[in-house]
Amino acid sequence: MSHTPxxxxxxxxxAVAFRELHDxxxxxxVPNPWDAGSARLLAGLxxxxxxxxxxxxxxxxxxxxxxxxxxxxxxxxxxIVEATGLPVTADLESGFGExxxxxxxxxxxxxxxxxxxxxxxxxxxxxxxxxxxxxxAVERIAAAVEAARALGFPFTVTARAENFFLGRPDLDDTLxxxxxxxxxxxxxxxxxxxxxxxxxxxxxxAVTRPVNVLMxxxxxxxxxxxxxxxxxxxxxxxxxxxxxLGALVRAAREIGEHGTFDFGADxxxxxxxxxxxxxxxxxxxxxxxxxxxxxxxxxSDPAP
Numbered sequence: 001m002s003h004t005p006x007x008x009x010x011x012x013x014x015a016v017a018f019r020e021l022h023d024x025x026x027x028x029x030v031p032n033p034w035d036a037g038s039a040r041l042l043a044g045l046x047x048x049x050x051x052x053x054x055x056x057x058x059x060x061x062x063x064x065x066x067x068x069x070x071x072x073x074x075x076x077x078x079x080i081v082e083a084t085g086l087p088v089t090a091d092l093e094s095g096f097g098e099x100x101x102x103x104x105x106x107x108x109x110x111x112x113x114x115x116x117x118x119x120x121x122x123x124x125x126x127x128x129x130x131x132x133x134x135x136x137a138v139e140r141i142a143a144a145v146e147a148a149r150a151l152g153f154p155f156t157v158t159a160r161a162e163n164f165f166l167g168r169p170d171l172d173d174t175l176x177x178x179x180x181x182x183x184x185x186x187x188x189x190x191x192x193x194x195x196x197x198x199x200x201x202x203x204x205x206a207v208t209r210p211v212n213v214l215m216x217x218x219x220x221x222x223x224x225x226x227x228x229x230x231x232x233x234x235x236x237x238x239x240x241x242x243x244x245l246g247a248l249v250r251a252a253r254e255i256g257e258h259g260t261f262d263f264g265a266d267x268x269x270x271x272x273x274x275x276x277x278x279x280x281x282x283x284x285x286x287x288x289x290x291x292x293x294x295x296x297x298x299x300s301d302p303a304p
Contacts (some may be wrong), residue, residue: 004108004150004151004152005108005111005112005151006152007111007151007152007153009032009091010085011116011153011241012152012153013116014085014086014087014088014116015087015116015117015153015154015155015156015197015244016153016154017048017049017087018049018089018116018117018156019089019154019156019187021048021049021087021188021233022156022188022210022232022233024244026224026227027223027226027227027231027234028048028049028233028234029223029233029234029235029236029292030047030048030049030050030051030212030233030234030242031047031048031049031050031051031235031236031240032050032051032052032053032056032091032235032236032237032238032239032240033052033056033080033238033240034053034056034057034059034060034076034238034241035052035057035060035076035079035080035173036079036080036082036083037083037277038240038241038244039079039080039083039084039088040083040084040277041276041277043083043085043086043281044276044277044279047086048087049086049087049088049089050080050084050087050088050089051088051089051090051091051235052073052077052088052089052090052091053091053136053236053237053238053240053241054066054068054073054091054093054238054239055237055238055241055242056074056181056237056238056241056242057073057076059242059245060241063220065152065238066125069096070096070106070109072205073090073091073092073093073096074090074109074110074113076116077090077110077113077114078113078114080112081114081115082114083281084281085281087116087117088114088115088116088117089116089117089118089119089156089158090110090113090115090117090118090119091116091118091119091234092106092107092110092118092119092120093121094120094121094122094123094124094125094132094140095121095140095144098232099135100139100140100142100143101143103120103140103143103144103147104143104144104146104147105147106118106120106144107144107148107151107155107157108147108151110155111148111151111155113151114143115154115155115189116153116154116155116156117155117157117158117187117188118144118155118156118157118158119157119158119159119160119188119190119212120140120141120144120157120158120159120160121160121162122137122159122160122161122162123162123165123166126184129169130162130166130167130260131156131162131163131166131168134180136176137177137181138180138181138183138184141149141159141181141184141185141186142159142184142185144157144159144186145157145184145185145186146185149185156187156188157185157186157187157188158186158187158188158189158190158212159178159181159182159184159186159188159189159190160190160191160192161174161177161178161181161189161196162191162192163177163191164192164193164194164195164199165189165191165193167194169195171199171202172174173216174191174203175202175203175206177245178191178203178207179206179207181238182207182209186209187209187210188209188210188211188212188232188233189203189207189209189210189211189212190211190212190213191203192214192237193214193217194213194214194219195219196219197221197225197229198279200213200226200229200230200231201219201230203227204229204230204231205230210232210233211230211231211232211233212231212232212233212234212235213226213231213233213234213235214234214235214236214237215234215236215239216236216237216240216243229248234238235260239287247263249264250263251263267293274280
């Protein structure tokens with residue numbers, strides 16, 4: 001089993017800043033870059049934190065979602081952490097392993113990669129039984145929480161109930177699962193692919209911890225709308241990466257089918273792209289007002 005990773009002061013500050021974002025007056029958006037370039041662009045546009053996307057990474061590697069290894073996920077997360085000074089939380093899929101101890105090890109490795117949070121799903125990856133039994137899922141969330149609490153900083157554990165995302169629109173079971181994950185110690189609750197405002201309100205009303213909602217699909221709700229429903233955090237999943245792929249496919253089809261190049265009018269101008277990527281990365285958040293973490297290693301953080 002791995003030793004508890006050392007924590008730099010900058011990672012500790014990012015972790016505290018990320019946790020505090022969940023207590024702000026309005027929901028905050030944590031967009032999902034898929035590589036260092038998209039992370040730099042999003043950081044330069046003013047977002048306060050970032051989240052990785054497993055699907056976006058898989059597509060960028062020419063693979064379907066669900067085919068990534070833990071090393072794939074964490075190597076990508078490390079490049080995103082190093083690209084900016086922002087807090088980064090990761091899509092840790094189902095924790096990479098069948099035992100709760102495997103999930104705990106994934107959390108420790110995520111912290112060692114510079115991450116300040118991560119989400120763990122209750123999916124199995126098996127078509128015949130895509131969602132884990134509740135007791136088994138709770139044990140895995142509890143193991144993730146225990147590993148997170150042993151770190152030298154407040155690593156934010158997000159527990160995901162996958163029913164709706166996997167085509168099982170069972171709101172009662174989703175609420176039962178999220179309550180159980182909250183009781184197991186999860187810091188944030190998340191049920192991707194909720195279909196409407198009423199289900200979002202039901203989830204937010206069922207738990208006391210912050211709720212993350214996935215946007216970028218069919219739902220037409222603003223950040224203000226989501227805040228009124230009780231949402232504290234909004235992520236985009238693979239929507240931004242798929243938007244980029246959509247622009248690429250439309251441009252390629254225009255060339256192939258019409259022999260024209262009008263797509264260039266909507267492309268990010270060359271000079272603007274260079275300027276955005278040349279801008280300095282945001283600095284790590286300032287030190288919190290509370291007493292600094294005594295377990296934090298005071299060495300400088302390698303992230304630019």
